[in-house]
Amino acid sequence: MGRHRLGSSHETHLTHCHPTSHLGGTSQIVQLDRLDGSLIERMRHEALTAPAPWKAEYGDFQSGGWWTTSLMNASGDAADVRIADGAARPTALLEHMPATAGLLAELGLNYMWVRLARLEPNAFLWEHRDYDELDQVERHRLHIPLHTNSSAFLVTIGTKVHMDGGRIWRLTPTYAHGVCNLLGPDRIHLIADVYADDAYTRLAKDADEPAKAERLPSASEAELAERIAAARRLADLGYVGAAEQLLLRLFYSYALPEGTAYDLIAGLHTALGDSEANRRWTAAKSKLLALVP
Numbered sequence: 001m002g003r004h005r006l007g008s009s010h011e012t013h014l015t016h017c018h019p020t021s022h023l024g025g026t027s028q029i030v031q032l033d034r035l036d037g038s039l040i041e042r043m044r045h046e047a048l049t050a051p052a053p054w055k056a057e058y059g060d061f062q063s064g065g066w067w068t069t070s071l072m073n074a075s076g077d078a079a080d081v082r083i084a085d086g087a088a089r090p091t092a093l094l095e096h097m098p099a100t101a102g103l104l105a106e107l108g109l110n111y112m113w114v115r116l117a118r119l120e121p122n123a124f125l126w127e128h129r130d131y132d133e134l135d136q137v138e139r140h141r142l143h144i145p146l147h148t149n150s151s152a153f154l155v156t157i158g159t160k161v162h163m164d165g166g167r168i169w170r171l172t173p174t175y176a177h178g179v180c181n182l183l184g185p186d187r188i189h190l191i192a193d194v195y196a197d198d199a200y201t202r203l204a205k206d207a208d209e210p211a212k213a214e215r216l217p218s219a220s221e222a223e224l225a226e227r228i229a230a231a232r233r234l235a236d237l238g239y240v241g242a243a244e245q246l247l248l249r250l251f252y253s254y255a256l257p258e259g260t261a262y263d264l265i266a267g268l269h270t271a272l273g274d275s276e277a278n279r280r281w282t283a284a285k286s287k288l289l290a291l292v293p
Contacts, residue, residue: 027172027207027209028156028157028171028172028175028177029154029156029161029163029169029170029171029172029210029213030169030170030207030208030209030210031167031168031169031170031207031208031209031210031211032142032167032168032169032170032203032204032206032207032208033167033168033203033206034166034167035103035144035166035167035168037166039099039103040144040146040165040166042099043097043099043100043103043144043146043190044146044147044188046096046097046098046099046100047097047100047116047146047147047188047190048147048188050093050096050097051093051096052069052078052093052116053069053078053079053093054067054068054069054118055067055068055069055079055081057081057082058082060284060287060288061125061126061128061288062123062124062125062126063122063123063124063125063126063245063248064123065119065120065121065122065123065124065181066117066118066119066120066123066125067117067118067119067120068081068115068116068117068118069081069093069115069116070091070093070113070114070115071090071091071093071094071097071100071101071104071114071115071116071190072088072089072090072091072094072104072111072113072114072192073086073088073089073091073113073114074086074087074088074089076089076090076091076092077091078091078092078093078094081115083112083113083115083134083193084113084134085112085134085135085137086112086113088111088112088113088114094114100190104192107199107203108199109142109192109194109197109199109200109203110194110195110196110197110199110200111192111193111194111195112139112193112194112195113192113193114190114191114192114193115190115191115192116146116188116189116190116191117188117189117190117191118186118187118188119152119179119180119181119186119187119188120181120184120186121181121182121183121184121185121186122181122182122183122184123180123181124178124179124180124181124245124248124249124252125178125179125180126178126248126251126261126288127155127176127177127178127248127251127258127259127261127262127288127289128176128177128178128288128289129173129174129175129176129177129288129289129290130173130174131173131174132174132290137195137196138195138196139193139194139195139196140170140172140193140194140196140200140204141170141171141172141173141191141192141193141194142168142169142170142171142191142192142193142194143163143168143169143170143171143189143190143191144167144168144169144189144190144191144192145163145164145165145166145167145169145187145188145189146165146188146189146190147185147186147187147188148162148163148164148165148187148188148189149181149183149184149185149187150162151181151182151183151184152179152180152181152182152187153179153180153252154171154177154178154179155177155178155179155180155216155251155252156175156176156177156178157175157176158215158216158254158255158256159213159214159215159216159255160213160214160216160252161210161212161213161214162212163189164212168203170204170207176258176259176289178251178252180249180252215255216252216253216254216255217253217254217255218254218255219250219253219254219255219256223254224250224264227246227247227250227264228247228264228267228268230246231243231244231246231247231264231268232268232271232272234246235268235272240277243268244265244268244281247261247264247265247268248261248265249261250264258289259285259289259291262281262282262284262285262288262289263285265281266278266281266282266285269281
């Protein structure tokens with residue numbers, strides 16, 4: 001598996017974070033192998049030009065502006081993007097992406113699902129967990145950034161991480177996390193959900209902590225009160241959706257206890273006298289964060 005992958009540890013020039021510096025020693029997000037730059041460029045070109053049937057799915061999880069299309073899944077249909085367990089096979093879309101197909105074959109992993117995911121400017125995936133609805137077997141999520149920018153980052157455990165290009169990244173999505181792309185251009189990642197096996201173990205053996213994990217500041221009571229008051233003003237003017245999004249975005253600015261944004265929205269609706277909306281957002285918190293009632 002050598003000609004596209006560049007990465008024994010002595011070749012890296014990263015300043016590693018102490019394992020407990022930002023991510024609590026969880027290895028929630030780590031860097032794996034380096035990839036050849038010319039290969040990444042070919043894969044990026046394929047992702048930008050292939051006739052992809054982009055689908056907007058998981059609407060409850062996002063602000064709008066998040067699109068996916070499948071390269072490998074159990075059905076073989078590129079427009080089938082709601083992930084599930086199964087033996088993945090190539091979709092017709094992958095036939096238009098020979099460089100991408102070559103790397104997937106070279107890695108030799110046991111694929112559950114492989115997608116392209118595109119996040120537009122000013123778009124958010126809200127705080128959530130993944131995999132809760134799937135079988136309880138060991139699986140891992142790999143990201144290969146193909147087209148990105150420094151304003152696109154993932155937040156988890158009160159820490160933000162920009163996934164630079166040129167590496168395979170591993171995310172453990174059973175921890176609460178969210179993703180945003182503040183300014184653009186589009187962020188496009190190849191995302192592969194894989195079952196644990198010997199090939200995965202070899203790939204993951206030299207994991208590095210992110211070099212640029214940045215702890216978000218804690219929010220003071222005054223700062224939260226100011227945001228809540230701003231949301232209330234928007235709601236009073238009739239812009240309830242904008243008020244909700246203002247509070248949801250706090251997750252990307254401050255290190256907050258899990259689910260705080262959802263609690264603040266539910267509290268806003270209580271203050272507005274809308275008990276149905278309060279129940280809806282309380283249920284949304286349980287669904288997105290997979291909480292036991």
